[in-house]
Amino acid sequence: xxxxxxxxxxxxxTLGFLHVDMDAFFAACELLRHPExxxxxxxxxxxxxxxxxxxxxxxxxxxxxxxxxxxxxARRLCPSVVxxxxxxxxxxxxxxxxxxxxxxxxPLVEPLSxxxxxxxxxxxxxxxxxxxxxxxxxxxxxxxQEGLTCSVGVATNKFLAKLATERAKPTPSRQGPVFGSGVFxxxxxxxxxxxxxxxxxxxxxxxxxxxxxxSRMGIETVADLRTQPVExxxxxxxxxxGEHLHxxxxxxxxRPVVANQRAKSIGHEETFRTDLRExxxxxxxxxxxxxxxxxxxxxxxxxxxxxxxxxRFASFETVTRSxxxxxVTASAHVLREATTRLLSxxxxxxxxxxxxxxxSQLGQPVARQLSLxxxxxxxxxxxxxIVEAIRDRFGSHxxxxxxxxxxxxxxxxKVAGQRSWGPDDS
Numbered sequence: 001x002x003x004x005x006x007x008x009x010x011x012x013x014t015l016g017f018l019h020v021d022m023d024a025f026f027a028a029c030e031l032l033r034h035p036e037x038x039x040x041x042x043x044x045x046x047x048x049x050x051x052x053x054x055x056x057x058x059x060x061x062x063x064x065x066x067x068x069x070x071x072x073x074a075r076r077l078c079p080s081v082v083x084x085x086x087x088x089x090x091x092x093x094x095x096x097x098x099x100x101x102x103x104x105x106x107p108l109v110e111p112l113s114x115x116x117x118x119x120x121x122x123x124x125x126x127x128x129x130x131x132x133x134x135x136x137x138x139x140x141x142x143x144x145q146e147g148l149t150c151s152v153g154v155a156t157n158k159f160l161a162k163l164a165t166e167r168a169k170p171t172p173s174r175q176g177p178v179f180g181s182g183v184f185x186x187x188x189x190x191x192x193x194x195x196x197x198x199x200x201x202x203x204x205x206x207x208x209x210x211x212x213x214x215s216r217m218g219i220e221t222v223a224d225l226r227t228q229p230v231e232x233x234x235x236x237x238x239x240x241x242g243e244h245l246h247x248x249x250x251x252x253x254x255r256p257v258v259a260n261q262r263a264k265s266i267g268h269e270e271t272f273r274t275d276l277r278e279x280x281x282x283x284x285x286x287x288x289x290x291x292x293x294x295x296x297x298x299x300x301x302x303x304x305x306x307x308x309x310x311x312r313f314a315s316f317e318t319v320t321r322s323x324x325x326x327x328v329t330a331s332a333h334v335l336r337e338a339t340t341r342l343l344s345x346x347x348x349x350x351x352x353x354x355x356x357x358x359x360s361q362l363g364q365p366v367a368r369q370l371s372l373x374x375x376x377x378x379x380x381x382x383x384x385x386i387v388e389a390i391r392d393r394f395g396s397h398x399x400x401x402x403x404x405x406x407x408x409x410x411x412x413x414k415v416a417g418q419r420s421w422g423p424d425d426s
Contacts, residue, residue: 015131015188016122017257019153019161020102020138023170023177025115026055028148029094030084038176040082046071047083050271050353054086061172091115094146101141105134108257118158120257135183149179155186159204159253160194166202191251196223203248205241213237225249266304267358268292275314275351282348282355286339289357294332297359303328304359307335309342312354319346328363335359 022028026044031037041060045053051071063078074081095114102109108120121134135152142150153164167184170177186194199221201211217236219225225233226249233242247253268289276282297303308322321342329335339357 014122014125015154015156015185016120016125017155017158017161018119018121018131018135018138019155019158019165020117020119021151021153021165021169022098022115023149023151024055024057024061025095025148026086026091027057027060029091030087031057032147034084037082041065041078041080042082042084043071043074044084044086045074046271047085048273050273051083052271058170058172058177059174062174094148098142098146098148101145102138105138108259110257110259110261118161118257132183132185135185139182149177149182152183153186154183156188156191157251157253158255158257159248160186160191160251162204163194163198163202192226195249195251196221196226198222200225200245203245205244205248210237210241222249262302262362263300265308265358265360265362266293266296266300266302267308267356269310269354269356269358271312271354272352275353276355277349277351279348282343282352283340285355286343286357287336289355290332290336290339293357293359294330294335297330301365302362303330303365305329305361305363306359307338307342308356308358308360309339309346310354310356310358311343311346311348311352313348314351314353316353318354321345324361328361328365330365 027042030044031042034042039059040057041063042057043053043060043065044055045051049072053065053067053069053071053074055067056065056069056074060074060078060081063081065074065077065081071083091114095111099109099111099117102117102119106119106121106124108123110118112118121131124134125131131154135154139150139152142148149170151165151168151170153161153166153168155161155164164184164186168180168182170179170182172178200206200214200219203222203225206214213236214220214225217228217232219228225245228246230242230246233246236242237245270285270289272285276285305328306322306324308320310318310320312318323338323342325334325338335357
């Protein structure tokens with residue numbers, strides 16, 4: 001007998017939610033440019049001892065290499081692995097074209113990252129069984145237009161669609177990806193049967209700590225979780241987490257697909273090849289971070305109010321310091337002042353492994369009349385605007401802070417995605 005419709009599904013039980021995930025996106029993009037490497041184990045990431053794997057081809061995955069793994073470990077698993085540097089601008093351009101293809105199916109597209117998005121296609125359906133056909137057609141169009149493959153999960157809500165995508169993914173082999181259908185559908189009425197055998201770690205929000213707590217409570221699978229009274233989950237996990245997992249165990253997800261979501265923060269962070277201790281070296285890196293963040297804020301035509309500094313030491317201990325400004329800003333000068341004050345309050349003699357700057361509480365820049373004691377700062381604000389205008393016209397490396405001048409007379413500016421996955425060997 002078909003189970004009753006669950007709360008959180010589409011009102012009519014329609015299979016109207018798609019989750020699309022590009023297959024090994026960064027690595028696949030690189031293989032388009034390097035087809036001679038298709039049968040080789042390819043990794044995109046930092047090549048140095050402190051590098052991290054950003055993406056691994058399916059050949060590389062067959063050796064046990066995965067994203068977020070240290071580059072040194074990847075080499076141990078496969079000494080013949082081929083490392084390629086990341087090209088964030090290239091991936092962003094490909095992603096923009098793919099998202100545009102999604103937008104031709106439905107205006108309700110919610111990107112989660114460069115290579116992943118939710119689509120609500122209920123308004124585009126002309127029949128009850130059409131969602132699967134739409135998913136198949138979407139895969140065909142993406143491959144035809146971009147030469148890349150993707151996997152699609154189809155379900156009655158976002159949570160189930162994302163889990164379904166994992167069932168649609170190719171499997172790794174030494175010859176490359178082994179494709180299945182590429183589309184997996186959780187039919188309406190089968191949601192609980194789909195979820196029940198899954199380990200609780202597969203649920204959104206269950207990390208290692210929560211998994212241990214659940215295990216101590218005798219809960220290993222989603223079926224185990226569903227049998228628990230919500231009061232016990234609240235008591236063992238906390239009110240919010242307990243209620244959240246209770247809902248997921250019953251396949252309930254009320255979240256809509258939200259198109260045109262604004263970023264919650266803009267930032268940059270970088271792991272250094274060697275630990276930095278000298279104040280001058282740290283200050284230079286801080287200037288690079290702030291310059292990059294301010295430039296991104298300018299291009300996005302937004303500003304932020306809360307400035308956060310992240311410092312990771314040689315011991316891997318990580319501290320963050322934040323300050324909330326009186327008003328939103330995109331000024332490099334204002335952000336530099338704020339982060340310099342934050343850094344001065346952190347003891348860095350141990351050595352800094354990673355430094356990061358981010359701006360949150362984003363909103364539209366506010367124009368207002370300066371008070372008499374602020375008039376002297378007008379030239380600073382105007383200078384920031386002139387710098388960005390020059391970059392808009394002549395390129396991002398046309399002008400920048402004097403502190404970032406390299407020995408050859410060029411500018412050592414940080415750009416989006418640069419060294420995001422750790423330092424390289426050279």
